[in-house]
Amino acid sequence: MDLNYSAEEVAFRDEVRAWLAGNLPRDLKEKVDRYEHLSKEDLLRWHRILAGKGWVAPAWPKEWGGTGWNVVQRYIFEEELGYVGAPPLIPFGLAMCAPVLLRFGTEAQKKRFLPRIYQGEDFWCQGYSEPGSGSDLASLKTRAVRENGRYIVNGQKTWTTLAHYADWIFCLVRTDPTSEKRQEGISFLLVDMKTPGVSVRPLILMDGAHEVNEVFFDDVGVPAENLVHEEGKGWTVAKYLLGYERMNTGRIGESKRQLARLKEFSSGKLNDVRFRDRLSRVEVELTALEITNLRFLDRMRRSGQPPGADVSMLKIKGTEIQQALAELMMQAAGEAGSDEFAAALGRRYLSMRKTTIYAGSNEIQRNIIAKQTLGL
Amino acid sequence: MNFDYNEEQQLLADSVRRFLQKDYDFEARRKILASPEGWSARVWSQLAQMGLTGLPFSPDYGGFGGGAVDLMGVMEAFGEALVVEPYLATLMGAHLVARAGSAEQKRAILPAVVEGRMKLAFAHTERKQGEKLGVVGAPIADKLVVSSGSRLFLADRADLKMKPYRTMDNMVAADLSFSRDRAEPMPGADQAVAETVDFATALVCAEAVGAMKFACDTTLEYLKTRKQFGVPIGTFQALQHRMVDMVISYEQARSMACLACARVDSAANAAERSRAVSAAKIKIADSARHIGQEAVQLHGGMGMSEELKLSHSFRRLTVAAQQFGDADHHLARFASL
Numbered sequence: 001m002d003l004n005y006s007a008e009e010v011a012f013r014d015e016v017r018a019w020l021a022g023n024l025p026r027d028l029k030e031k032v033d034r035y036e037h038l039s040k041e042d043l044l045r046w047h048r049i050l051a052g053k054g055w056v057a058p059a060w061p062k063e064w065g066g067t068g069w070n071v072v073q074r075y076i077f078e079e080e081l082g083y084v085g086a087p088p089l090i091p092f093g094l095a096m097c098a099p100v101l102l103r104f105g106t107e108a109q110k111k112r113f114l115p116r117i118y119q120g121e122d123f124w125c126q127g128y129s130e131p132g133s134g135s136d137l138a139s140l141k142t143r144a145v146r147e148n149g150r151y152i153v154n155g156q157k158t159w160t161t162l163a164h165y166a167d168w169i170f171c172l173v174r175t176d177p178t179s180e181k182r183q184e185g186i187s188f189l190l191v192d193m194k195t196p197g198v199s200v201r202p203l204i205l206m207d208g209a210h211e212v213n214e215v216f217f218d219d220v221g222v223p224a225e226n227l228v229h230e231e232g233k234g235w236t237v238a239k240y241l242l243g244y245e246r247m248n249t250g251r252i253g254e255s256k257r258q259l260a261r262l263k264e265f266s267s268g269k270l271n272d273v274r275f276r277d278r279l280s281r282v283e284v285e286l287t288a289l290e291i292t293n294l295r296f297l298d299r300m301r302r303s304g305q306p307p308g309a310d311v312s313m314l315k316i317k318g319t320e321i322q323q324a325l326a327e328l329m330m331q332a333a334g335e336a337g338s339d340e341f342a343a344a345l346g347r348r349y350l351s352m353r354k355t356t357i358y359a360g361s362n363e364i365q366r367n368i369i370a371k372q373t374l375g376l
Numbered sequence: 377m378n379f380d381y382n383e384e385q386q387l388l389a390d391s392v393r394r395f396l397q398k399d400y401d402f403e404a405r406r407k408i409l410a411s412p413e414g415w416s417a418r419v420w421s422q423l424a425q426m427g428l429t430g431l432p433f434s435p436d437y438g439g440f441g442g443g444a445v446d447l448m449g450v451m452e453a454f455g456e457a458l459v460v461e462p463y464l465a466t467l468m469g470a471h472l473v474a475r476a477g478s479a480e481q482k483r484a485i486l487p488a489v490v491e492g493r494m495k496l497a498f499a500h501t502e503r504k505q506g507e508k509l510g511v512v513g514a515p516i517a518d519k520l521v522v523s524s525g526s527r528l529f530l531a532d533r534a535d536l537k538m539k540p541y542r543t544m545d546n547m548v549a550a551d552l553s554f555s556r557d558r559a560e561p562m563p564g565a566d567q568a569v570a571e572t573v574d575f576a577t578a579l580v581c582a583e584a585v586g587a588m589k590f591a592c593d594t595t596l597e598y599l600k601t602r603k604q605f606g607v608p609i610g611t612f613q614a615l616q617h618r619m620v621d622m623v624i625s626y627e628q629a630r631s632m633a634c635l636a637c638a639r640v641d642s643a644a645n646a647a648e649r650s651r652a653v654s655a656a657k658i659k660i661a662d663s664a665r666h667i668g669q670e671a672v673q674l675h676g677g678m679g680m681s682e683e684l685k686l687s688h689s690f691r692r693l694t695v696a697a698q699q700f701g702d703a704d705h706h707l708a709r710f711a712s713l
């Protein structure tokens with residue numbers, strides 16, 4: 001057994017780390033450090049810097065701009081991104097729509113969309129959830145009817161992250177309400193947000209931030225060429241995406257960074273044994289998760305199999321750790337009156353409650369492990 | 377033994393609850409929060425008319441001579457409705473005046489508080505000498521009681537330099553700087569601050585219990601009505617047990633709030649009182665966190681929405697867990713007593 005990275009992997013990590021340190025704009029880093037709201041421009045600026053270096057989509061095939069890195073290198077890269085405190089790379093285009101197009105898209109769709117995603121020219125959002133369909137996604141109702149070479153879409157999506165920034169939305173829609181298995185009546189459709197009949201209403205979250213939206217479709221005409229894969233195969237597409245190799249589900253790098261920061265600004269509180277114990281327990285959990293993540297990665301590298309239900313475990317533990325760190329940060333700030341940084345930590349605690357709800361709630365992740373791994 | 381409120385206490389709690397249901401629903405509260413003042417003078421005068429601002433003060437000043445147990449039902453109702461008017465801040469200020477003020481100060485302040493003409497705040501926690509932090513109600517208080525060293529002073533709001541802000545749970549508050557020059561000393565102090573802080577802590581416990589009750593009730597209702605996979609989500613055993621644990625947490629918290637209020641009114645000595653209050657605050661902080669987090673989680677995305685009252689209860693519970701010392705603080709105090 002050898003728990004360490006090879007010499008080449010360490011060298012790779014150091015190269016990535018040095019480049020990131022030298023190329024992350026100071027003002028962006030400071031904004032991230034203050035836990036401030038990041039504008040669309042902030043997000044895109046960092047996206048384009050990475051695109052310029054050729055590092056914005058390592059997992060893509062080389063012909064479309066991928067780096068050809070193996071899974072361990074990709075993991076290292078993503079964790080370093082979190083560790084340096086860079087703005088997040090919004091996944092909807094890079095890590096969701098693009099892999100779907102690469103797997104199921106036509107040549108024309110790939111040529112049309114992939115370069116623009118790579119360069120950050122199109123901002124994408126994800127239209128899955130609906131008011132009546134969250135955990136039970138297959139019950140979705142947004143209707144798409146094909147007539148004269150187009151789909152006419154009617155219905156509503158909700159919780160759509162950054163729809164107010166988006167140029168495009170990929171949606172699951174119901175094309176056949178009569179199919180016996182409800183999964184079979186679902187299709188995967190790409191919709192230009194500027195199409196007449198698409199409207200966006202902000203949903204404010206409990207930290208006061210405008211991050212998610214409701215998206216309404218009122219007789220929206222979508223060219224049939226924007227269908228991905230076959231009609232009625234949308235569920236296959238969605239499931240492929242769920243099993244897609246996401247290296248950073250556990251957010252180890254990001255959490256390591258938050259832990260380091262917490263230690264920095266709670267130094268006064270570290271004399272308090274109760275606080276210190278709680279902090280240490282989270283650190284131990286994080287260490288365990290990092291090693292677990294590496295074990296899964298090692299297995300994946302050797303078997304060549306996608307991660308399957310292992311991702312669910314990483315999601316559950318990763319989000320619990322993120323929430324625990326956010327909570328300790330808020331507590332470390334203590335009675336800070338009008339202090340703006342303390343208020344930002346408070347808002348962050350509120351906001352991080354979302355992590356155990358979105359991207360498949362932690363209850364649903366447990367159901368997946370129970371069913372797929374344990375056969376219950 | 378009898379854990380019920382007596383008839384008067386129950387009547388009062390019921391009438392406060394009715395008033396809040398009618399005049400202080402979530403929409404009405406939203407409007408108050410959106411106003412620049414962040415509180416409602418109309419609501420305040422109604423609270424005074426119902427006798428709430430006079431409840432714990434001596435009949436000599438027009439009050440009713442009640443204690444923490446008499447206030448418990450009121451605070452629970454306030455917690456359920458998430459009242460943002462500076463009720464507790466005013467009670468604290470007046471509680472201190474009643475214990476540490478001169479006869480003249482009492483005459484000038486207590487009847488005005490009882491009649492709803494004056495609001496107070498208590499500035500205690502400091503960053504460094506003369507700089508007070510997080511004083512709830514300060515920007516709208518007429519007068520403030522300010523601790524300085526081991527002494528207490530009365531100051532006019534107009535004489536204090538303030539930096540107003542809103543707390544995480546939307547209360548008006550301020551950081552302020554204080555110098556003794558422009559303030560009136562209060563003659564007594566010694567035990568008054570400890571008594572008042574324990575009194576207020578017990579009341580915050582009761583208020584938090586009210587917010588927990590709302591969070592439990594609304595989550596239970598949601599489990600019964602929200603459908604996924606063709607059935608109410610409350611049919612999933614994984615969620616049933618979580619809901620059961622929330623209710624257990626609530627009952628335990630309420631028991632401790634009862635204990636704290638009862639001991640504040642009639643403990644044999646200060647140590648017994650403080651020990652009960654700390655024990656209660658530990659339990660309340662843990663339950664507030666547990667119930668708040670679970671209620672949000674079991675609501676799924678809806679739990680995150682600012683449009684739902686629950687997210688505001690979550691904020692209130694988060695603050696209540698830390699107010700007058702978090703669980704760590706009270707664990708240390710409990711163990712030392």
Ligand SMILES: Cc1cc2nc3c(=O)[nH]c(=O)nc-3n(C[C@H](O)[C@H](O)[C@H](O)COP(=O)(O)OP(=O)(O)OC[C@H]3O[C@@H](n4cnc5c(N)ncnc54)[C@H](O)[C@@H]3O)c2cc1C
Pocket residue numbers: 125126127128129131132133134135136158159160161162212354357358359360361362363364367602604605609612614615673674675676677678680
């Ligand atoms: C901040 C945020 C951003 C989001 N961004 C997007 C986005 O960009 N695009 C998008 O499409 N969606 C997005 N979502 C939606 C998210 O995917 C859903 O909120 C999530 O799937 C849960 O669905 P729901 O909110 O309808 O909750 P419900 O499904 O109604 O769940 C309520 C509760 O019941 C539990 N539950 C449900 N079924 C079961 C079961 N079988 N067993 C045990 N427990 C169960 C859930 O875990 C939860 O605790 C976002 C959500 C949030 C909060």
